[in-house]
Amino acid sequence: MTQAAIQITDLCFSYGRKNVLGGVNLSVPAGSVFGFLGRNGSGKTTTIKLLLGLLKPSAGSCTVQKLDPAVDPMAVRRSVGYMAEDQQMYGWMRVGEIIKWVAGFYPGWDNKLVGELTDLLDLSPRTKVKALSKGQNSRLALLLALGHRPDVVILDDPTLGLDPIARKDFLRHVITLLQSNNVTVFFSSHLLYEIEPVADQVAILDHGVIIKTGKTDQLRESVRRFVFAPKPDATLNRLEGLLDVTHAADSVAVTIEDCDDAKRTAIHEASTNSIQETALNLDEIFEAYVIGNRGTVEKRLALTADRAREASAND
Amino acid sequence: MFVRIESSSAVPIYRQIVDQIKYQIATGTLKPGRQMPSVRDLAGKLAVNQNTILKVYNQLRQEHLLEVDRGSGTFVAAGAQTLRAAERKEIVSKILGEAVVQAVHLDVSVDQLHELLDKQYEAIDKQRLQGEKRGTQ
Numbered sequence: 001m002t003q004a005a006i007q008i009t010d011l012c013f014s015y016g017r018k019n020v021l022g023g024v025n026l027s028v029p030a031g032s033v034f035g036f037l038g039r040n041g042s043g044k045t046t047t048i049k050l051l052l053g054l055l056k057p058s059a060g061s062c063t064v065q066k067l068d069p070a071v072d073p074m075a076v077r078r079s080v081g082y083m084a085e086d087q088q089m090y091g092w093m094r095v096g097e098i099i100k101w102v103a104g105f106y107p108g109w110d111n112k113l114v115g116e117l118t119d120l121l122d123l124s125p126r127t128k129v130k131a132l133s134k135g136q137n138s139r140l141a142l143l144l145a146l147g148h149r150p151d152v153v154i155l156d157d158p159t160l161g162l163d164p165i166a167r168k169d170f171l172r173h174v175i176t177l178l179q180s181n182n183v184t185v186f187f188s189s190h191l192l193y194e195i196e197p198v199a200d201q202v203a204i205l206d207h208g209v210i211i212k213t214g215k216t217d218q219l220r221e222s223v224r225r226f227v228f229a230p231k232p233d234a235t236l237n238r239l240e241g242l243l244d245v246t247h248a249a250d251s252v253a254v255t256i257e258d259c260d261d262a263k264r265t266a267i268h269e270a271s272t273n274s275i276q277e278t279a280l281n282l283d284e285i286f287e288a289y290v291i292g293n294r295g296t297v298e299k300r301l302a303l304t305a306d307r308a309r310e311a312s313a314n315d
Numbered sequence: 316m317f318v319r320i321e322s323s324s325a326v327p328i329y330r331q332i333v334d335q336i337k338y339q340i341a342t343g344t345l346k347p348g349r350q351m352p353s354v355r356d357l358a359g360k361l362a363v364n365q366n367t368i369l370k371v372y373n374q375l376r377q378e379h380l381l382e383v384d385r386g387s388g389t390f391v392a393a394g395a396q397t398l399r400a401a402e403r404k405e406i407v408s409k410i411l412g413e414a415v416v417q418a419v420h421l422d423v424s425v426d427q428l429h430e431l432l433d434k435q436y437e438a439i440d441k442q443r444l445q446g447e448k449r450g451t452q
Contacts, residue, residue: 033364168362169362171362172359172360172362175358175359175362175363175364175365176355176358176359179358179364179365180355180359180365193322193323194322196322196328197320197322197328197361197362197363197364197367198362198363198364199364200364200366216364217327217328217329217367217370220327221327274420276420278325279325279326280325281323281324281325282322282323283323
């Protein structure tokens with residue numbers, strides 16, 4: 001088995017009475033590019049802050065390169081490169097000045113590498129930070145995250161607000177600078193189609209719970225939608241792997257995860273006519289998992305009920 | 316070599332790339348013996364995970380469309396048509412099977428389907444001719 005660069009176990013976090021994370025479990029293999037997906041407010045940034053030791057978990061634990069950020073946040077920060085969501089930098093500084101300033105925090109800062117990266121990322125040390133474009137700003141933030149040669153890089157929605165060209169450019173740098181050098185990349189986003197080309201694996205976080213993890217290409221190939229006219233007595237809600245059922249006139253559209261022959265047979269048995277099977281695009285897959293009306297919703301309700309019970313037990 | 320990735324497509328990215336390379340070999344845009352970009356270069360160019368490109372190259376190698384010369388790189392196979400006739404037929408037959416299912420659903424007759432096939436052949440012949448012209452220039 002490959003080693004985990006990031007290991008998250010039953011991680012919980014709440015702001016006062018507001019539960020943000022309700023038991024997150026994740027394992028990110030060393031050297032992989034890992035996509036961490038979720039809608040706005042699903043708990044992505046909170047998870048990342050816990051990984052960096054910026055917040056303390058209310059229960060459960062996490063480790064980064066076997067270090068516990070709740071115990072030794074400084075050691076974690078030394079081995080991790082971090083790019084914050086919508087990272088703000090001092091506008092009055094010049095690019096060269098901010099690089100020197102950040103370098104002061106890291107004993108292992110590599111000036112030679114940073115020089116190369118400055119050229120490669122097309123940044124000029126003389127430019128004032130406030131004069132940078134959004135794309136240049138994100139490239140500078142990436143450079144600052146890489147200067148101490150971290151083994152793990154955590155990027156919190158790094159392409160937010162970038163235009164499509166700057167976004168592709170950024171993803172290209174993630175591949176050529178990080179994946180090529182065996183750096184583990186933990187990359188959060190709310191766009192599945194953006195994560196797909198670059199991620200080996202993805203996890204979908206929703207309402208503070210991981211509802212799906214898998215290899216990116218398998219996720220894509222294993223979710224199928226079937227359209228057919230059901231038998232009157234068919235119990236569609238009991239189909240295995242069911243994500244969503246949508247009724248339209250006399251036919252239904254059923255979305256199934258981890259689709260295999262057994263599940264296809266079950267659908268054949270529920271149908272009165274020929275079945276149309278289609279693959280979905282990534283937005284549709286994400287939607288099926290996050291707002292699909294079966295399975296995950298029930299799981300989530302069960303989890304929420306559990307949490308409420310625990311909370312009242314603690315009171 | 317040009318490859319285009321459509322992110323809103325229901326076709327997985329690695330399949331999109333495999334299909335486009337196959338198409339370019341079939342139309343003669345990529346000629347036997349031609350060196351392919353390294354996995355790292357193509358991944359960087361397309362902004363796609365290196366493992367995806369690795370999977371693409373592995374599959375094309377298994378289908379004998381690409382060959383690896385240790386040390387010097389990956390090339391379009393000398394006889395990019397070295398699959399046995401039966402194997403080739405099987406690959407095409409599978410795709411046609413799916414097409415026929417759709418045709419039945421959409422009420423397209425056998426004759427109409429034949430017509431469509433002829434048109435596709437004409438289009439690819441035209442491209443191949445253009446490719447040869449370019450090659451001789």
